[in-house]
Amino acid sequence: MKKLFFLPVVILLFSVAASAQSTLPAIDKSPLDICYYPNNYPVLKIQDKATEPLVARVVYSRPKKEGRTIFGGLVEYGKLWRLGANEATEIELYKTVYIGGKKITKGRYTLYAIVNESSWTFILNKETDTWGSFKYNQAKDVVRTDAPVQKTTDDLESLAMTFEKTNGSINLIVAWENVKVALPIKL
């Protein structure tokens, strides 16, 4: 009963706030997100439960499918994609690793992909703090490496990234729609 009594007040407050918000900085349609390896490292850290040192994190925006065909549609085959939305996707390495057989020193990089039906080419590039892939400069590439596309039974609304541990290395998993691709990072 008490809750019902306050409902009109809550609705009123919400609508007032919503109308005021239209003139103030908006929320991104494709929200930013972050993923760490070890997964959930920040939580583990404050609980003193981290058993492995920090290796990597990815900061990316998460576009939504919204009824569209993603691969071969919104994300055209054979073209460079920022692997997200808005600002270019960033990968930070907290230690030196191997990607595509190449030694990659610790630091921040921009991560792009060229998407095809059966494989993707991941690209690490030195130009950070940049927008999308509009000013991509191949001369600043650090490494390019191909990874096979795995079809899944998912129908993912939002682009998702996470890390998984494999034998002696880790994979950055990128998944959207019914596609999943792994970028191997050797420690």
Added chain:
Amino acid sequence: MKMTWLQLIMITLLFSIFSCKGKEKEVASKPVIEKDTNTAPANINVTPNAVVNPYAGVDVSPMDMSYYPVDYPKLKMANDNTPPLVARVVYSRPHLQGRHLFNDVLKYGEPWRLGANESTEIQLYRDVTIQGKKVKAGRYILYCIPEADKWTIVLNTNIDSWGLKQEPAKDIQRFDIPAIHDHNGPSLEYFTIVFEKTAGGADMVMAWGDVLAKLPINF
């Protein structure tokens, strides 16, 4: 200098007009499922009619980033003579959802992560001065101890941490700044951090509900 809501609206209007150019942005149109911003991440997908994302749930309090120069990545894309990068804040944006900022969401005198989820992070790309104290280039986290008329903004080195456990032993500086309440102005649904150019550098403007606070950064 007293900041009025009118000034803030003007600034943010300019900001949003600029940022709308080719940028995928919109005001969240629907209220989303409420998640306590003080809980660890759960697999909650707030997209209507979507299945739960098995790889990474979508946060109720979405992350965002603010640069100084404002919109630096886009400036860089459009112009080869962009002024050098000074700062970037990465933070999550909790929303009021009908709650009052004080004391439903925040309590006076209790540390707040200045956002949600992970600790709010500031990256300084060059040395700066804040309230006469030198702060070296590098990455820090920020947290806040709000009081009715002032906020204490704390710069701390415990980076890549979740925002619920502050470690004061890792504080490097504390800055007291006025908290301006405007009960007659519009209420900001989403917590917002933006930079704003000043004569001596830039202010880091923090706004939520009817409260506004500015941390002056000189460089």
